[in-house]
Amino acid sequence: MLEIRNLKKDYKDFSLDCSMRVKEGRITGLIGQNGAGKSTTFKAVLGLISFSGGSITILGKDVTEFSARDKEKLGVVFPDSGFSGYLTVKDIVPVLKSMYEEFDLPFFIAQAGRFGLPLDKKIKDFSTGMKAKLKVLVAVSHRAKLLILDEPTAGLDVVARDELLLMLREYMEQDEERAILISSHISSDLETICDDLYMIHQGRIILHEDTDVLLSDYALLKVDPEQYDALDKQYVLYRKEEAYGYSCLTNQRQFYIENYPQIAIEKGTIDSIITMMIRGAKK
Protein backbone atom coordinates (compact mmCIF):
# COMPACT_ATOMS: atom_id res chain seq x y z
CA MET A 1 0.00 0.00 0.00
CA LEU A 2 2.76 2.39 0.97
CA GLU A 3 6.50 2.03 0.85
CA ILE A 4 8.95 4.74 1.86
CA ARG A 5 12.57 4.07 1.02
CA ASN A 6 15.31 6.27 2.49
CA LEU A 7 13.17 9.37 2.36
CA LYS A 8 15.40 12.40 2.93
CA LYS A 9 14.35 15.92 3.74
CA ASP A 10 16.68 18.54 5.14
CA TYR A 11 15.73 21.63 7.09
CA LYS A 12 18.10 24.05 8.79
CA ASP A 13 18.04 22.26 12.14
CA PHE A 14 16.41 18.96 11.27
CA SER A 15 17.00 16.16 8.82
CA LEU A 16 14.73 13.25 8.01
CA ASP A 17 15.96 9.87 6.83
CA CYS A 18 13.15 7.40 7.03
CA SER A 19 12.08 4.05 5.57
CA MET A 20 8.83 2.31 6.36
CA ARG A 21 6.09 0.16 4.92
CA VAL A 22 2.34 -0.10 5.34
CA LYS A 23 0.86 -3.41 4.25
CA GLU A 24 -2.65 -4.24 3.10
CA GLY A 25 -5.09 -5.17 5.84
CA ARG A 26 -2.96 -3.63 8.57
CA ILE A 27 -2.99 -0.58 10.78
CA THR A 28 0.52 0.75 11.09
CA GLY A 29 1.40 3.29 13.74
CA LEU A 30 4.09 5.92 13.67
CA ILE A 31 4.98 7.11 17.11
CA GLY A 32 7.41 9.75 18.19
CA GLN A 33 7.79 12.96 20.15
CA ASN A 34 6.68 16.32 18.82
CA GLY A 35 9.17 17.36 16.15
CA ALA A 36 10.44 13.81 15.58
CA GLY A 37 9.51 13.90 11.89
CA LYS A 38 6.04 12.33 11.79
CA SER A 39 4.29 15.20 10.01
CA THR A 40 7.22 15.74 7.66
CA THR A 41 7.00 12.08 6.62
CA PHE A 42 3.24 12.34 6.10
CA LYS A 43 3.51 15.53 4.09
CA ALA A 44 6.16 14.02 1.82
CA VAL A 45 3.94 10.97 1.27
CA LEU A 46 1.07 13.26 0.29
CA GLY A 47 3.15 15.38 -2.09
CA LEU A 48 2.76 18.50 0.05
CA ILE A 49 6.50 19.02 0.41
CA SER A 50 9.46 18.19 -1.80
CA PHE A 51 12.20 15.82 -0.65
CA SER A 52 15.86 15.60 -1.46
CA GLY A 53 16.34 11.83 -1.68
CA GLY A 54 14.74 8.41 -1.57
CA SER A 55 11.45 7.27 -3.01
CA ILE A 56 7.82 6.85 -2.01
CA THR A 57 5.47 4.33 -3.61
CA ILE A 58 1.83 4.83 -2.74
CA LEU A 59 -0.91 2.43 -3.93
CA GLY A 60 1.56 1.06 -6.48
CA LYS A 61 2.55 4.45 -7.95
CA ASP A 62 5.51 6.68 -7.40
CA VAL A 63 4.39 9.71 -5.40
CA THR A 64 5.54 12.07 -8.18
CA GLU A 65 3.08 10.36 -10.56
CA PHE A 66 0.21 10.22 -8.09
CA SER A 67 -2.61 12.17 -9.76
CA ALA A 68 -5.60 14.09 -8.43
CA ARG A 69 -7.79 11.13 -9.45
CA ASP A 70 -5.56 8.72 -7.51
CA LYS A 71 -6.05 10.85 -4.40
CA GLU A 72 -9.69 9.70 -4.32
CA LYS A 73 -8.32 6.45 -2.88
CA LEU A 74 -6.84 8.28 0.11
CA GLY A 75 -8.39 9.60 3.27
CA VAL A 76 -6.29 12.12 5.15
CA VAL A 77 -6.42 13.77 8.56
CA PHE A 78 -4.09 16.50 9.79
CA PRO A 79 -4.22 17.79 13.36
CA ASP A 80 -4.01 21.47 12.46
CA SER A 81 -5.68 21.59 9.06
CA GLY A 82 -9.10 20.92 7.60
CA PHE A 83 -12.03 22.51 5.83
CA SER A 84 -12.48 26.24 6.45
CA GLY A 85 -14.14 26.93 9.78
CA TYR A 86 -16.60 29.23 8.03
CA LEU A 87 -18.26 26.26 6.34
CA THR A 88 -20.88 23.96 7.85
CA VAL A 89 -21.16 20.17 7.49
CA LYS A 90 -24.05 20.81 5.10
CA ASP A 91 -21.75 23.02 3.01
CA ILE A 92 -19.04 20.41 2.66
CA VAL A 93 -21.40 17.61 1.59
CA PRO A 94 -21.76 18.82 -2.04
CA VAL A 95 -18.02 19.56 -2.12
CA LEU A 96 -17.20 15.96 -1.16
CA LYS A 97 -19.91 14.61 -3.44
CA SER A 98 -18.42 16.30 -6.47
CA MET A 99 -14.83 15.49 -5.53
CA TYR A 100 -15.19 11.79 -4.69
CA GLU A 101 -16.92 9.48 -7.13
CA GLU A 102 -17.50 6.97 -4.32
CA PHE A 103 -18.65 9.40 -1.67
CA ASP A 104 -21.23 7.58 0.46
CA LEU A 105 -23.76 10.25 1.36
CA PRO A 106 -26.19 8.10 3.41
CA PHE A 107 -23.25 6.73 5.43
CA PHE A 108 -21.85 10.23 5.98
CA ILE A 109 -25.17 11.65 7.17
CA ALA A 110 -25.89 8.63 9.36
CA GLN A 111 -22.45 8.80 11.00
CA ALA A 112 -22.72 12.57 11.48
CA GLY A 113 -25.95 11.92 13.38
CA ARG A 114 -24.43 9.04 15.36
CA PHE A 115 -21.49 11.15 16.50
CA GLY A 116 -23.60 14.22 17.21
CA LEU A 117 -22.17 16.47 14.50
CA PRO A 118 -24.59 19.32 13.80
CA LEU A 119 -25.15 19.89 10.08
CA ASP A 120 -25.91 23.61 10.22
CA LYS A 121 -23.28 24.85 12.66
CA LYS A 122 -20.09 26.48 11.41
CA ILE A 123 -17.10 24.16 11.90
CA LYS A 124 -15.20 26.90 13.74
CA ASP A 125 -17.83 26.71 16.48
CA PHE A 126 -17.38 22.92 16.90
CA SER A 127 -15.67 21.52 19.99
CA THR A 128 -12.21 19.95 19.54
CA GLY A 129 -13.78 16.49 19.69
CA MET A 130 -16.41 17.32 17.08
CA LYS A 131 -13.80 18.77 14.74
CA ALA A 132 -11.66 15.64 15.08
CA LYS A 133 -14.61 13.32 14.48
CA LEU A 134 -15.63 15.30 11.40
CA LYS A 135 -12.11 15.04 9.96
CA VAL A 136 -12.05 11.28 10.40
CA LEU A 137 -15.60 10.95 9.08
CA VAL A 138 -14.61 12.85 5.93
CA ALA A 139 -11.63 10.51 5.52
CA VAL A 140 -13.68 7.30 5.83
CA SER A 141 -16.73 8.32 3.78
CA HIS A 142 -15.50 7.73 0.25
CA ARG A 143 -14.29 4.12 0.37
CA ALA A 144 -10.63 5.09 0.47
CA LYS A 145 -8.05 2.30 0.23
CA LEU A 146 -5.52 3.96 2.50
CA LEU A 147 -6.02 6.32 5.40
CA ILE A 148 -3.16 8.60 6.38
CA LEU A 149 -3.97 10.03 9.77
CA ASP A 150 -1.60 12.44 11.46
CA GLU A 151 -2.44 12.79 15.16
CA PRO A 152 -6.19 12.24 14.70
CA THR A 153 -6.70 11.94 18.45
CA ALA A 154 -4.75 15.07 19.47
CA GLY A 155 -6.46 17.02 22.22
CA LEU A 156 -9.37 14.60 22.65
CA ASP A 157 -10.91 13.29 25.86
CA VAL A 158 -11.15 9.54 26.46
CA VAL A 159 -14.72 9.19 25.20
CA ALA A 160 -14.08 11.11 21.98
CA ARG A 161 -10.89 9.08 21.43
CA ASP A 162 -12.77 5.82 21.83
CA GLU A 163 -15.43 6.92 19.37
CA LEU A 164 -12.79 7.89 16.88
CA LEU A 165 -10.89 4.61 17.22
CA LEU A 166 -14.22 2.79 16.80
CA MET A 167 -14.77 4.60 13.51
CA LEU A 168 -11.35 3.39 12.34
CA ARG A 169 -12.00 -0.22 13.38
CA GLU A 170 -15.29 -0.22 11.51
CA TYR A 171 -13.57 1.22 8.45
CA MET A 172 -11.07 -1.66 8.47
CA GLU A 173 -13.76 -4.30 9.01
CA GLN A 174 -15.60 -3.31 5.84
CA ASP A 175 -12.84 -4.33 3.42
CA GLU A 176 -9.73 -6.47 3.87
CA GLU A 177 -7.81 -4.57 1.21
CA ARG A 178 -7.66 -1.39 3.24
CA ALA A 179 -4.84 -0.05 5.38
CA ILE A 180 -4.21 2.79 7.81
CA LEU A 181 -1.07 4.72 8.65
CA ILE A 182 -1.67 6.58 11.89
CA SER A 183 0.59 8.75 13.99
CA SER A 184 0.30 9.85 17.57
CA HIS A 185 2.38 10.89 20.49
CA ILE A 186 -0.14 9.21 22.78
CA SER A 187 1.02 5.62 22.90
CA SER A 188 -2.12 4.11 24.42
CA ASP A 189 -4.11 5.10 21.33
CA LEU A 190 -1.76 3.17 19.12
CA GLU A 191 -1.32 0.19 21.48
CA THR A 192 -4.97 -0.66 21.19
CA ILE A 193 -5.43 -0.26 17.46
CA CYS A 194 -2.17 -0.86 15.58
CA ASP A 195 -0.89 -4.14 14.18
CA ASP A 196 2.66 -2.85 13.97
CA LEU A 197 4.50 0.22 15.13
CA TYR A 198 7.36 2.34 13.92
CA MET A 199 9.13 4.62 16.36
CA ILE A 200 10.71 7.76 14.99
CA HIS A 201 13.22 9.90 16.81
CA GLN A 202 15.12 12.92 15.47
CA GLY A 203 14.11 12.03 11.93
CA ARG A 204 15.23 8.37 12.11
CA ILE A 205 13.20 5.20 12.53
CA ILE A 206 14.63 3.62 15.66
CA LEU A 207 12.31 0.65 15.99
CA HIS A 208 9.80 -1.36 13.98
CA GLU A 209 7.93 -4.18 15.64
CA ASP A 210 4.53 -5.89 15.73
CA THR A 211 2.48 -4.40 18.57
CA ASP A 212 1.82 -7.89 20.03
CA VAL A 213 5.55 -8.60 20.18
CA LEU A 214 6.27 -5.20 21.70
CA LEU A 215 3.76 -5.74 24.46
CA SER A 216 4.55 -9.40 25.13
CA ASP A 217 8.30 -9.78 24.60
CA TYR A 218 9.67 -6.38 25.57
CA ALA A 219 10.26 -5.70 29.24
CA LEU A 220 12.11 -3.46 31.66
CA LEU A 221 14.55 -5.15 34.01
CA LYS A 222 15.04 -3.14 37.19
CA VAL A 223 18.29 -4.18 38.77
CA ASP A 224 20.73 -2.94 41.41
CA PRO A 225 24.42 -2.72 40.48
CA GLU A 226 25.18 -6.22 41.80
CA GLN A 227 22.30 -7.80 39.90
CA TYR A 228 23.39 -5.87 36.85
CA ASP A 229 26.92 -7.26 37.04
CA ALA A 230 25.55 -10.78 37.28
CA LEU A 231 23.06 -10.29 34.44
CA ASP A 232 23.43 -12.02 31.08
CA LYS A 233 23.35 -8.93 28.86
CA GLN A 234 23.05 -10.57 25.45
CA TYR A 235 19.34 -9.62 25.21
CA VAL A 236 19.66 -6.18 26.78
CA LEU A 237 18.98 -3.56 24.12
CA TYR A 238 19.27 -0.33 26.11
CA ARG A 239 20.47 0.55 29.59
CA LYS A 240 19.69 3.57 31.72
CA GLU A 241 21.14 4.57 35.06
CA GLU A 242 18.62 4.97 37.83
CA ALA A 243 18.77 5.87 41.54
CA TYR A 244 18.51 2.19 42.46
CA GLY A 245 20.98 0.96 39.83
CA TYR A 246 19.91 0.36 36.24
CA SER A 247 16.84 -0.20 34.17
CA CYS A 248 17.42 -2.33 31.09
CA LEU A 249 15.24 -2.80 28.06
CA THR A 250 15.02 -6.31 26.66
CA ASN A 251 13.07 -7.95 23.87
CA GLN A 252 13.38 -11.39 25.53
CA ARG A 253 11.19 -11.02 28.59
CA GLN A 254 10.63 -14.76 28.98
CA PHE A 255 14.38 -15.47 29.09
CA TYR A 256 14.86 -13.18 32.10
CA ILE A 257 11.69 -14.40 33.86
CA GLU A 258 12.99 -17.97 33.64
CA ASN A 259 16.63 -17.31 34.47
CA TYR A 260 16.45 -14.38 36.89
CA PRO A 261 13.34 -14.90 39.03
CA GLN A 262 14.75 -12.61 41.73
CA ILE A 263 14.87 -9.42 39.65
CA ALA A 264 12.00 -7.00 39.09
CA ILE A 265 10.68 -7.37 35.55
CA GLU A 266 8.14 -4.86 34.32
CA LYS A 267 6.09 -5.61 31.22
CA GLY A 268 6.96 -3.26 28.36
CA THR A 269 4.64 -0.45 27.50
CA ILE A 270 5.17 1.70 24.46
CA ASP A 271 5.92 4.71 26.65
CA SER A 272 8.56 2.88 28.67
CA ILE A 273 10.15 1.45 25.52
CA ILE A 274 10.31 4.88 23.90
CA THR A 275 11.78 6.47 27.01
CA MET A 276 14.47 3.79 27.18
CA MET A 277 15.29 4.08 23.49
CA ILE A 278 15.57 7.85 23.66
CA ARG A 279 17.14 8.36 27.08
CA GLY A 280 19.01 5.09 27.51
CA ALA A 281 22.39 4.03 26.20
CA LYS A 282 22.52 1.37 23.50
CA LYS A 283 24.21 -1.86 24.50
Added chain:
Amino acid sequence: MKGLLIKDFKLLKAQRGFFTVMIFMTVGLAFSVYDTSFIIGYLCFILPMFALSTISYDEFDNGNAFLFTLPISREGYVIEKYGFGILLGIGALILAVALSLIVGSVKGTGDFTDILLSVPYIFSAMTVFLAIMIPVQLKFGGEKSRFVMVALVGAAVALIVGIAKVLGLMGVDTRMLTDILSSLHAGILIAGAVGLALCAALLSIKVSIAILSKKEF
Protein backbone atom coordinates in the same frame (compact mmCIF):
# COMPACT_ATOMS: atom_id res chain seq x y z
CA MET B 1 -12.47 21.75 -9.89
CA LYS B 2 -16.27 21.66 -9.52
CA GLY B 3 -15.83 20.77 -5.85
CA LEU B 4 -13.53 23.74 -5.30
CA LEU B 5 -15.99 26.07 -7.01
CA ILE B 6 -18.78 24.78 -4.78
CA LYS B 7 -16.55 25.33 -1.73
CA ASP B 8 -15.83 28.92 -2.77
CA PHE B 9 -19.49 29.67 -3.44
CA LYS B 10 -20.31 28.23 -0.01
CA LEU B 11 -17.70 30.54 1.52
CA LEU B 12 -19.30 33.40 -0.39
CA LYS B 13 -22.68 32.38 1.02
CA ALA B 14 -21.18 32.45 4.51
CA GLN B 15 -20.38 36.14 3.93
CA ARG B 16 -23.80 36.97 2.49
CA GLY B 17 -24.43 39.62 5.16
CA PHE B 18 -21.46 41.63 3.94
CA PHE B 19 -22.52 41.36 0.31
CA THR B 20 -26.12 42.33 1.05
CA VAL B 21 -24.91 45.48 2.82
CA MET B 22 -22.60 46.19 -0.12
CA ILE B 23 -25.42 45.91 -2.66
CA PHE B 24 -27.68 48.20 -0.61
CA MET B 25 -24.82 50.68 -0.36
CA THR B 26 -24.34 50.50 -4.11
CA VAL B 27 -28.02 51.22 -4.73
CA GLY B 28 -27.80 54.15 -2.31
CA LEU B 29 -24.73 55.44 -4.12
CA ALA B 30 -26.41 55.05 -7.48
CA PHE B 31 -29.21 57.32 -6.35
CA SER B 32 -26.87 59.91 -4.88
CA VAL B 33 -24.50 60.33 -7.85
CA TYR B 34 -25.44 61.62 -11.27
CA ASP B 35 -23.55 59.10 -13.36
CA THR B 36 -24.91 55.63 -12.53
CA SER B 37 -22.25 53.89 -14.65
CA PHE B 38 -19.96 54.49 -11.66
CA ILE B 39 -21.61 51.59 -9.83
CA ILE B 40 -20.64 49.19 -12.60
CA GLY B 41 -16.96 49.84 -11.99
CA TYR B 42 -17.46 49.76 -8.23
CA LEU B 43 -19.27 46.41 -8.05
CA CYS B 44 -17.07 44.78 -10.68
CA PHE B 45 -13.95 45.39 -8.61
CA ILE B 46 -15.36 44.71 -5.17
CA LEU B 47 -17.05 41.36 -5.94
CA PRO B 48 -14.20 39.59 -7.79
CA MET B 49 -11.94 40.58 -4.91
CA PHE B 50 -13.71 37.85 -2.98
CA ALA B 51 -11.82 35.35 -5.17
CA LEU B 52 -8.66 36.72 -3.51
CA SER B 53 -10.28 36.45 -0.10
CA THR B 54 -10.95 32.74 -0.70
CA ILE B 55 -7.20 32.25 -1.20
CA SER B 56 -6.76 33.75 2.29
CA TYR B 57 -9.55 31.54 3.65
CA ASP B 58 -7.78 28.49 2.18
CA GLU B 59 -4.46 29.52 3.74
CA PHE B 60 -5.99 30.34 7.11
CA ASP B 61 -5.16 27.83 9.89
CA ASN B 62 -2.87 25.91 7.53
CA GLY B 63 -5.96 24.86 5.55
CA ASN B 64 -3.98 24.33 2.35
CA ALA B 65 -2.24 21.24 3.74
CA PHE B 66 -5.58 19.45 3.97
CA LEU B 67 -7.01 21.03 0.83
CA PHE B 68 -4.23 19.64 -1.35
CA THR B 69 -4.78 16.10 -0.06
CA LEU B 70 -8.24 16.22 -1.65
CA PRO B 71 -8.50 14.97 -5.23
CA ILE B 72 -7.37 18.24 -6.80
CA SER B 73 -4.14 19.26 -8.52
CA ARG B 74 -2.25 22.48 -7.97
CA GLU B 75 -2.98 23.49 -11.60
CA GLY B 76 -6.67 22.77 -11.04
CA TYR B 77 -6.66 24.95 -7.93
CA VAL B 78 -5.12 27.89 -9.81
CA ILE B 79 -7.50 27.61 -12.76
CA GLU B 80 -10.46 27.40 -10.38
CA LYS B 81 -9.45 30.67 -8.68
CA TYR B 82 -9.37 32.51 -12.02
CA GLY B 83 -12.64 30.86 -13.03
CA PHE B 84 -14.25 31.84 -9.74
CA GLY B 85 -12.97 35.42 -10.05
CA ILE B 86 -14.26 35.74 -13.62
CA LEU B 87 -17.62 34.18 -12.68
CA LEU B 88 -17.96 36.68 -9.83
CA GLY B 89 -16.96 39.46 -12.19
CA ILE B 90 -19.58 38.45 -14.77
CA GLY B 91 -22.19 38.14 -12.00
CA ALA B 92 -21.23 41.58 -10.70
CA LEU B 93 -21.35 43.00 -14.22
CA ILE B 94 -24.87 41.69 -14.86
CA LEU B 95 -26.07 42.90 -11.45
CA ALA B 96 -24.40 46.28 -11.83
CA VAL B 97 -25.68 46.91 -15.37
CA ALA B 98 -29.21 45.93 -14.29
CA LEU B 99 -28.99 48.22 -11.23
CA SER B 100 -27.51 51.00 -13.28
CA LEU B 101 -30.22 50.77 -15.93
CA ILE B 102 -33.01 50.58 -13.36
CA VAL B 103 -31.71 53.50 -11.30
CA GLY B 104 -30.92 55.44 -14.49
CA SER B 105 -34.44 55.01 -15.82
CA VAL B 106 -36.00 55.91 -12.44
CA LYS B 107 -33.91 59.08 -12.26
CA GLY B 108 -34.13 59.73 -15.97
CA THR B 109 -30.33 60.03 -16.24
CA GLY B 110 -27.63 57.98 -17.91
CA ASP B 111 -27.26 56.85 -21.46
CA PHE B 112 -28.12 53.15 -21.99
CA THR B 113 -25.73 52.86 -24.94
CA ASP B 114 -22.88 54.36 -22.94
CA ILE B 115 -23.55 51.98 -20.07
CA LEU B 116 -23.58 48.94 -22.33
CA LEU B 117 -20.46 50.13 -24.20
CA SER B 118 -18.55 50.45 -20.96
CA VAL B 119 -19.17 46.75 -20.14
CA PRO B 120 -16.36 45.16 -22.22
CA TYR B 121 -13.84 47.75 -20.96
CA ILE B 122 -14.79 47.14 -17.35
CA PHE B 123 -14.68 43.38 -17.94
CA SER B 124 -11.18 43.74 -19.42
CA ALA B 125 -9.97 45.97 -16.57
CA MET B 126 -11.40 43.53 -14.03
CA THR B 127 -9.67 40.59 -15.75
CA VAL B 128 -6.34 42.45 -15.74
CA PHE B 129 -6.89 43.30 -12.07
CA LEU B 130 -7.37 39.61 -11.25
CA ALA B 131 -4.44 38.68 -13.49
CA ILE B 132 -2.18 40.89 -11.35
CA MET B 133 -3.71 40.18 -7.96
CA ILE B 134 -4.04 36.37 -7.98
CA PRO B 135 -0.33 35.57 -8.46
CA VAL B 136 0.60 38.30 -5.93
CA GLN B 137 -1.83 36.82 -3.41
CA LEU B 138 -0.57 33.26 -4.04
CA LYS B 139 3.06 34.31 -3.73
CA PHE B 140 2.88 36.65 -0.76
CA GLY B 141 -0.30 35.66 1.10
CA GLY B 142 -3.03 37.94 2.42
CA GLU B 143 -0.96 40.26 4.63
CA LYS B 144 2.12 40.89 2.54
CA SER B 145 0.26 41.09 -0.77
CA ARG B 146 -1.31 44.43 0.28
CA PHE B 147 2.15 46.00 0.61
CA VAL B 148 3.25 44.39 -2.63
CA MET B 149 0.18 45.85 -4.38
CA VAL B 150 0.94 49.35 -3.10
CA ALA B 151 4.51 48.96 -4.35
CA LEU B 152 3.28 47.63 -7.71
CA VAL B 153 0.85 50.52 -8.21
CA GLY B 154 3.61 52.98 -7.28
CA ALA B 155 6.00 51.33 -9.72
CA ALA B 156 3.37 51.33 -12.50
CA VAL B 157 2.63 55.06 -12.00
CA ALA B 158 6.36 55.84 -11.93
CA LEU B 159 6.84 53.81 -15.10
CA ILE B 160 4.03 55.59 -16.98
CA VAL B 161 5.20 59.05 -15.85
CA GLY B 162 8.77 58.06 -16.75
CA ILE B 163 7.82 56.87 -20.23
CA ALA B 164 5.76 60.04 -20.84
CA LYS B 165 8.73 62.20 -19.75
CA VAL B 166 11.18 60.30 -21.95
CA LEU B 167 8.81 60.56 -24.91
CA GLY B 168 8.42 64.27 -24.15
CA LEU B 169 12.21 64.77 -24.10
CA MET B 170 12.46 62.91 -27.39
CA GLY B 171 9.95 65.34 -28.84
CA VAL B 172 7.16 62.76 -29.27
CA ASP B 173 3.71 64.25 -28.82
CA THR B 174 1.85 61.92 -26.41
CA ARG B 175 -1.47 63.49 -27.35
CA MET B 176 -0.96 61.93 -30.75
CA LEU B 177 -1.36 58.49 -29.16
CA THR B 178 -4.70 59.37 -27.57
CA ASP B 179 -5.79 60.90 -30.89
CA ILE B 180 -4.95 57.66 -32.69
CA LEU B 181 -6.83 55.63 -30.06
CA SER B 182 -9.94 57.79 -30.21
CA SER B 183 -9.98 57.67 -34.01
CA LEU B 184 -10.14 53.85 -33.98
CA HIS B 185 -13.47 52.07 -34.43
CA ALA B 186 -15.13 51.12 -31.13
CA GLY B 187 -15.22 47.45 -32.20
CA ILE B 188 -11.46 47.37 -32.73
CA LEU B 189 -10.86 49.04 -29.38
CA ILE B 190 -13.15 46.61 -27.58
CA ALA B 191 -11.56 43.59 -29.30
CA GLY B 192 -8.11 44.98 -28.44
CA ALA B 193 -9.00 45.54 -24.78
CA VAL B 194 -10.61 42.12 -24.33
CA GLY B 195 -7.78 40.42 -26.25
CA LEU B 196 -5.12 42.10 -24.12
CA ALA B 197 -7.00 41.18 -20.93
CA LEU B 198 -7.26 37.53 -21.95
CA CYS B 199 -3.56 37.43 -22.84
CA ALA B 200 -2.76 38.93 -19.43
CA ALA B 201 -4.97 36.29 -17.78
CA LEU B 202 -3.29 33.41 -19.64
CA LEU B 203 0.18 34.68 -18.75
CA SER B 204 -0.94 35.22 -15.18
CA ILE B 205 -2.31 31.64 -14.92
CA LYS B 206 1.09 30.32 -16.04
CA VAL B 207 2.87 32.44 -13.43
CA SER B 208 0.41 31.37 -10.70
CA ILE B 209 0.86 27.67 -11.52
CA ALA B 210 4.65 28.11 -11.32
CA ILE B 211 4.29 29.88 -7.93
CA LEU B 212 1.96 27.25 -6.48
CA SER B 213 3.91 24.25 -7.76
CA LYS B 214 6.91 25.42 -5.73
CA LYS B 215 4.94 25.95 -2.52
CA GLU B 216 5.29 23.58 0.42
CA PHE B 217 2.42 23.10 2.83
